[in-house]
Every structure is written in structure tokens, then in C-alpha cells.
Amino acid sequence: MKVMIENFQTNNVVETENLTKVYGQKTVLDHVNMHVAKGDIYGFIGKNGAGKTTLMKLLLGMAQPTEGQMKLFSNGNLNAERHRVGALIEAPAFYGNCSAVENMKRFAILAGADDNEINDILQFVGLGDVGKKHVSKFSLGMKQRLGIALAMLGKPELLILDEPINGLDPEGIKEIRDLLLRLNREQGVTVLVSSHLLDELAKITTRYGIINQGRLVEEVSATELMQRCQQKLHVITDQPAVAAKVIKKLSPKAVITANENSIDVVGITVDSAKVTKELVKNEVAVQDITFAADNMEDYFIQRMGGKA
Amino acid sequence: MKKLFKFEFRKLLHSKSFYIIFGLGLLSIILFMILGRVMSDFVGDSSEMYNATATMLVVLPNSGIASLLGTYLVLFACSDFSQHTIKNIYARGYSRTSVYFIKYLLSLAATLTVAIFYVLFGFVFTLVLGGHVASIASYMWANLALQFLVLVGMHGMFFGVAMICNKTGVGIIVNVVGIELIFTLLNFLMQIAKIEFNILDYYLEMILANLMNSQQLTTAALVRAIVMPIVYAVGFVTAGWFVNRRREV
Known part of the structure; x- marks a missing residue:
């Protein structure tokens, strides 16, 4: 150290x-x-x-x-x-x-x-x-x-x-x-x-x-920032751990962050319809599923105290 | 420090205002000497004007050096501030103190060089006008040395004012008009208040003018001619440095 x-x-x-x-x-x-x-x-x-x-x-x-x-x-x-x-x-x-x-x-x-x-x-x-x-x-x-x-x-x-x-x-x-x-x-x-x-x-x-x-x-x-600004899948569910497992199986290279009632997925390679279908098939109750992409400029503006 | 000195020296050598302003001084000396010669010829008493050695004593007080110095020092000292080039100097790691004192020392050296040139020019020009070389009393050399000391005081005062004002226009006004105005005003107020103290005796330009009549100098005037330039130089240069020490650019 x-x-x-x-x-x-x-x-x-x-x-x-x-x-x-x-x-x-x-x-x-x-x-x-x-x-x-x-x-x-x-x-x-x-x-x-x-x-x-x-x-x-x-x-x-x-x-x-x-x-x-x-x-x-x-x-x-x-x-x-x-x-x-x-x-x-x-x-x-x-x-x-x-x-x-x-x-x-x-x-x-x-x-x-x-x-x-x-x-x-x-x-x-x-x-x-x-x-x-x-x-x-x-x-x-x-x-x-x-x-x-x-x-x-x-x-x-x-x-x-x-x-x-x-x-x-x-x-x-x-x-x-x-x-x-x-x-x-x-x-x-x-x-x-x-x-x-x-x-x-x-x-x-x-x-x-x-x-x-x-x-x-x-x-x-810059690399970290690029990752943050990549397309991100946000899933709201009561079973984040199960949902994470299902998505990892679908897209092994995705980086998943599990929260209490949701998960954020970065680097996913399949579309949201397929993810939804797979989650339903695995009996995961999905309340909402959205794809979001942070624009770098928006990110900066937000961090600089403005409204993106 | 050596690099900074070379940098300032190059600026000085390339400065048109330096040549113009001190050229004006030279012109003033030429006019003074020609007029003096014409007048002494007219009056019929030309002994002093024909004496090239004695002429050296009257050159500086008659060159208008105070106004010229007051103007030039502002232009020289403030140019980096007015053009913001001081940022480039500080950014290279040169401290405020070293920049300040290099400017001070270089401008002082230039001032004294110009003054020596003026005096020598006065000597040579008198000969050109048909004068002669006469022996000079020892007190006259001391008098010339005192004139240079007064010049050091003037330089310090004008330089300090320039660095305190830090703006070309304001600096020139204060140096050329302001200081004289303050002394005149104070003198006027003292006369009104009937205070028996002649403040103009402590004004450097007056001290320099008085030195022309070296044979009539009182001990007090002599002491003032020695002490006051040192007081002015130390006081104003220190004040300028103090103000400049933490000034943001």
C-alpha cells in the first residue's frame, strides 16, 4: 500500500x-x-x-x-x-x-x-x-x-x-x-x-x-466516463438477484449492478423485448424496464450543476 | 536572475519610448545651451557658458529630467502589467520580488547612464559652441555627485509610484503633475496656516535646482541633498514592493 x-x-x-x-x-x-x-x-x-x-x-x-x-x-x-x-x-x-x-x-x-x-x-x-x-x-x-x-x-x-x-x-x-x-x-x-x-x-x-x-x-x-455514458438497462423488480442471473445468462459480458429494488446493466448486447420475455419466462415480476443512454454532454452539464 | 535581467535589458534596448523620451532630454539640453550662449553673448558675460567643465553642473537640472524620468519609468515599469505579459513572466517561476528589483536596478542603471551621457554631452557641446576647458573646484565634483544622488532618489520615487499605480495613465499623471501639485498645495496650506516650514526644500526637483548654486548652499541644504534622496528612494521602492508583493495579475 x-x-x-x-x-x-x-x-x-x-x-x-x-x-x-x-x-x-x-x-x-x-x-x-x-x-x-x-x-x-x-x-x-x-x-x-x-x-x-x-x-x-x-x-x-x-x-x-x-x-x-x-x-x-x-x-x-x-x-x-x-x-x-x-x-x-x-x-x-x-x-x-x-x-x-x-x-x-x-x-x-x-x-x-x-x-x-x-x-x-x-x-x-x-x-x-x-x-x-x-x-x-x-x-x-x-x-x-x-x-x-x-x-x-x-x-x-x-x-x-x-x-x-x-x-x-x-x-x-x-x-x-x-x-x-x-x-x-x-x-x-x-x-x-x-x-x-x-x-x-x-x-x-x-x-x-x-x-x-x-x-x-x-x-x-475518459474510459470510465465512456462506460458510464454507455447504453444502460434499468430494471425495476422485487427480485433483483434473480433478474441479474437471468440477464447475465443472456448477455455474459454485461456489467450488472444490483440495487434493493432494481438492477442497472451496462454493456448489454440484446434488446429489451428479449430481456423482458426471458424475465417473464423465469417468473421474475418486472415493474418497469427501460433503456437509457447518457449523453456525455448531458452528463457534464448535470455534474456541473445544470439541467441536462 | 541572469535570464530575467537579459529579458528586461532586451526590452529596454528595443523600447522606442526610451529613445524618444531621452532624445527629448537631449533636445532640451541643446536648446538650453544655445539659448544660454546667445543670452550670455548678448549680456556680454560669457565666462560661465564658455566653461565646458562648469557647464556639466547645470546640465541635469536644465534637461527636464524629472518629467522625462517620471514618464519613462511608468512606461517601462508598467508595460508588462498593461500588456498582461507579466503573467508569462510569473508563470515561468520568476518571483514578484526578483521581477520587481530587476526592473528597479535595470531602470536605475539606464537612468544613471543617460544622466552621465547628458553631462558629457553638455561638456562636449560647450566645446563645440566655442567653449574651453577650465579647472574645476573640488566642491564642484561633490556637487555633481550630489546631483546623481538626487537622481537616484527621483528614480526611486517615480519607480515606486509607477509600481503602486500600476497603470500607465495614472502613473504618468501622478509622477509628472501629482507630486509637484501635492508639494505646492502643502506649501500653500502651510503659508495660510503660518507654519514656518518650507516643504519645497524637501522636494527633490527643488533640491536638484538648488544644487546649481553650489557656492550658496547652506549646511542644511547640503544635508537635505544627501538625506532626502535616500529617504525617497528607500521609502517609495519599499512601498512599491510591498504593494506589488501579493498583487494578482
């Missing part, structure tokens, strides 16, 4: 413990315990004002927590580890009256990157040919790409991106999505990303953190 805990700690790139931020009377973050493991693409989901940006700002030293602990790469000395982090928080920030290259060169000094890396990154994000055009004249999409390029300087091991696909057209969204996947798969970069575009996030995320009114409601892996 001890070994498992140690492994868990060393594998976590981001860890928070009871992280709390209060502004005046308003609690923006409420005892958040977040865990982002090495190699994760962690989708951080929540409504506007739920506390996503605040948490990211605390991790990056842009604001101070009211209470709680944070660790980056299992180290509580955050400034010592922040050079391993690239970030884009809220709108991308740069010197508007300079070119993309000059902006990159300035921040490359802080990140310890060289000219080759600058050129590679600019090519990578599709800004290799913008020349000396001032950044203030860039389109929203170009600014967003430059923001990501700045975050990538210094080959960070962790990227913290707050709404990185905001303002991008569908093609740009796909490019950024592919870029994050490539960074994650080819270079092992861990990504903590927030977005309102749940569908887009779902395409790359390996783990989700759902935050609502400052509280981290749930951390769940």
Missing part, C-alpha cells in the same frame, strides 16, 4: 490539497483536491465562474491561495518547478508592437530556448511566415496560436492552457487539437486544459476534472 501511495505521488504532475481561494465574501475555490498524472490530457470542465481560471492562476503564481497546498512535479516549492511549465491563461499576452519572432525571442530568454526552437515552434503552430507584422495586427486565431507558441517555449513538461481554442475557426481548432495530441504522444507533455467546447475536449482528453461553484465535483478517466 505504501509503495502504491509513493507511486501515485511521484506520478502526479499537479496536485492540490484543500486548495481554497476567497475573494471578500465569495469562495471561488473550495477545498479543491486535484490530481493530474504524468502523461494525462486533463480536461478541466466547469461553467463560467466555476473557478477554472482561478485554479490555474494559483498554480502559476499569478494569485495567492487563501488556504491549501499545491505541488508541481511533487514539489511544494512551486517557483522551482514552474520553469517546466508552459501556460496560456485567459487571453494570450504579448508585446503588441513587436513581431511574433521578437515576442518569441524575448520570452525565449526566460524559458532558455534558442533560435532553432523558436523557428520550429512558429512553424509548428503555423506562424512561420508572418514576417515582421506586428502582433497587434494579428487575427484572433493568430494571436491564440502565438499564445500557445509562447507556452511551448523551453520544451515544457506540463502545459496549462485556459480555453486555448477560443476564437479559432474549425480548422484552427483541429490543428490545436492535433498539436496537443502530438505533444502528448510524441513528447510526453502533460496537458491541463480547460474549455467550454466539450465535444472538442472529449476528442483528446484522457481524464476529466469537473468543477462546479469552486468545488471539484469529480475526477474521472
